[in-house]
Amino acid sequence: MTKQETLKLLWEKYVSDQKLSARELDLLRELIHDESNRGLVAALLNAEYEKTQEAASAEYSSQQAFHEVWQKLLLEQTETNTRVITVSSRRPWWKYAAAAAILLTVGLGMYRLTIDKPSPAIVAQQAANNSSTDIQPGGNKAILTLADGSVIALNDAANGLLANQGGTNVVKLTTGELAYESGNQQANALLFNTIVIPRGGKYRLTLPDGSKVWMNAESTLRYPTAFNGNTREVALTGEAYFEIAHNAAQPFHVQVKDIKVEVLGTHFDIMAYENEAAIATTLVEGSVRVSSSSKQLHLTPGQQALQDNNGAGMKIINDVDVQQVLAWKNDYFQFAGDRLDHLMRQIERWYDVSVVYDGPVPDKKFGGKISRSSPLSDVLKALELSEVKFRVEGKTITVINN
Numbered sequence: 001m002t003k004q005e006t007l008k009l010l011w012e013k014y015v016s017d018q019k020l021s022a023r024e025l026d027l028l029r030e031l032i033h034d035e036s037n038r039g040l041v042a043a044l045l046n047a048e049y050e051k052t053q054e055a056a057s058a059e060y061s062s063q064q065a066f067h068e069v070w071q072k073l074l075l076e077q078t079e080t081n082t083r084v085i086t087v088s089s090r091r092p093w094w095k096y097a098a099a100a101a102i103l104l105t106v107g108l109g110m111y112r113l114t115i116d117k118p119s120p121a122i123v124a125q126q127a128a129n130n131s132s133t134d135i136q137p138g139g140n141k142a143i144l145t146l147a148d149g150s151v152i153a154l155n156d157a158a159n160g161l162l163a164n165q166g167g168t169n170v171v172k173l174t175t176g177e178l179a180y181e182s183g184n185q186q187a188n189a190l191l192f193n194t195i196v197i198p199r200g201g202k203y204r205l206t207l208p209d210g211s212k213v214w215m216n217a218e219s220t221l222r223y224p225t226a227f228n229g230n231t232r233e234v235a236l237t238g239e240a241y242f243e244i245a246h247n248a249a250q251p252f253h254v255q256v257k258d259i260k261v262e263v264l265g266t267h268f269d270i271m272a273y274e275n276e277a278a279i280a281t282t283l284v285e286g287s288v289r290v291s292s293s294s295k296q297l298h299l300t301p302g303q304q305a306l307q308d309n310n311g312a313g314m315k316i317i318n319d320v321d322v323q324q325v326l327a328w329k330n331d332y333f334q335f336a337g338d339r340l341d342h343l344m345r346q347i348e349r350w351y352d353v354s355v356v357y358d359g360p361v362p363d364k365k366f367g368g369k370i371s372r373s374s375p376l377s378d379v380l381k382a383l384e385l386s387e388v389k390f391r392v393e394g395k396t397i398t399v400i401n402n
Contacts, residue, residue: 004040007031011044135376135395138217138350140176141201147191147225154178154195154203165225166191168208178205180225194222197238200352202328207234210245211252214329217349218273239271241329244286259307259314262289268299269325275345279307282325290314331372333379337365340388344399351376352395359401362388 001009010028013020020028032041142154146163154172163170166189169181178195197203197219204214209227219238232252244252246265254261256272259279266286272279281290283299290297290305295314297305304317304325327334328346335343340362344355350372370382380390380397389400 003031003034004037007037007040008044135351135353135392137373137375138200138202138352140203141198142178142203142215143196143198144170144178145194145196146170147193155201165193168225170225176204178203180206180208182208190228191225192222193225194220196220198352199349207232209247209250209252212243214241216240216328217352236270236272238273239269239328241267241269241326243267258293260291262291263287269329271325273345273349274309276309276342278309280325281305282320282322284322284326327369328372332369333372334369335366337367340364340366340383340399343383344397347376347379347397353397354395355397355399357399357401358391362399362401364388 006027010020010024010031013024014028031037140155144152144154144162146152147165150163152162157172159172159174159176161169161171165180167182170193171179171181173179195203195205195215197215197217199218201217202215204212205221206212207223207227208225209232211232213221215221216239219236219240221234221236221240223234227250230250232247232250233255234253235255237256242252242254242263244263244265244267248264252263252265254263254270256270256279259272259281261268261270261281263286266288267284268286268288269282269284270279271282281288281299282304283301285301288299290299290307292307292314297314297316299305299316302319302322304320305314306317307314321336323330324334324336328350333343333346333350343366347353348355353376364386366383366386368382370379376392376397380392384390391398391400
């Protein structure tokens with residue numbers, strides 16, 4: 001059976017109120033998210049809209065139906081894999097809401113739920129017309145400061161050789177990432193470069209030893225242009241994911257405030273924003289040692305070291321959801337029982353906006369997965385399904401506590 005045939009089969013089961021296992025629902029989400037299926041998904045959604053349009057009743061609101069289906073679709077995020085997902089058919093046009101909801105949860109951002117538009121195609125066209133006034137997501141943006149103080153805006157720089165730093169060539173590759181390559185000269189001095197990722201930015205670079213770094217918005221990394229000593233040392237603020245080239249003779253150290261992460265060759269994420277409650281080091285592969293002034297912890301894959309920013313000490317969290325930790329790297333927002341203020345700080349950094357609260361922070365928790373390529377309005381509409389409201393004025397989001 002082709003993947004298109006599988007998509008049609010699972011879709012029909014879903015909209016026909018047949019039981020889907022968690023595994024089948026995951027597969028349906030995956031197939032909907034597949035770019036090669038986008039045309040088929042659009043046709044399926046349009047067909048459901050046409051079938052249910054006449055059945056829509058004024059006594060029910062689209063927001064209510066969408067909220068109901070959204071909550072049911074999120075159940076599989078927290079239940080076991082054996083749970084069977086079903087959707088109520090009490091509402092006469094729930095299928096259209098369900099179709100729109102499943103699209104939104106995988107982050108395609110293709111349609112907006114509505115009952116006063118003639119078709120999803122028109123909705124999509126209106127969304128495109130409004131995109132010029134909507135706040136768009138971040139992208140590849142970074143500022144590189146060389147050892148002599150000169151500054152290069154990497155998103156504007158042409159591909160190719162950018163500079164030579166003490167015998168190391170600084171190159172912007174055709175993929176857009178930054179790389180350090182050995183040149184023809186012998187390095188005579190220890191030189192440092194600093195890469196700054198602003199709000200609304202992300203960037204990827206390859207360090208002089210071949211280690212790869214993915215950097216999140218509002219982050220900074222300082223590093224030498226050649227690793228010539230007994231250790232390889234860099235300093236981080238913000239968040240980055242590292243894949244370290246193995247070198248047993250030259251351990252790799254990441255300094256974050258008074259925390260040091262020591263590795264030989266491994267994959268891990270460090271989140272160390274000033275406005276977050278803790279510094280989190282999450283191990284994906286290999287092993288690391290995380291040291292503070294008073295404690296040392298050894299991590300194994302799936303563990304996370306948390307150092308409270310209030311000085312309460314460092315501890316290990318077991319069985320961390322690594323996919324949630326790395327969601328930003330994979331261009332998603334992914335939440336599982338997260339508080340609203342934590343979500344909004346991520347939105348601030350990615351969309352380069354400011355968030356204020358009209359009253360106390362709403363005491364709500366959220367679960368789900370939304371593409372970081374979505375415009376801001378789509379993300380806020382998804383969050384509004386949990387009965388929280390927003391007002392956007394320029395680049396300021398006001399959270400309204402109902």
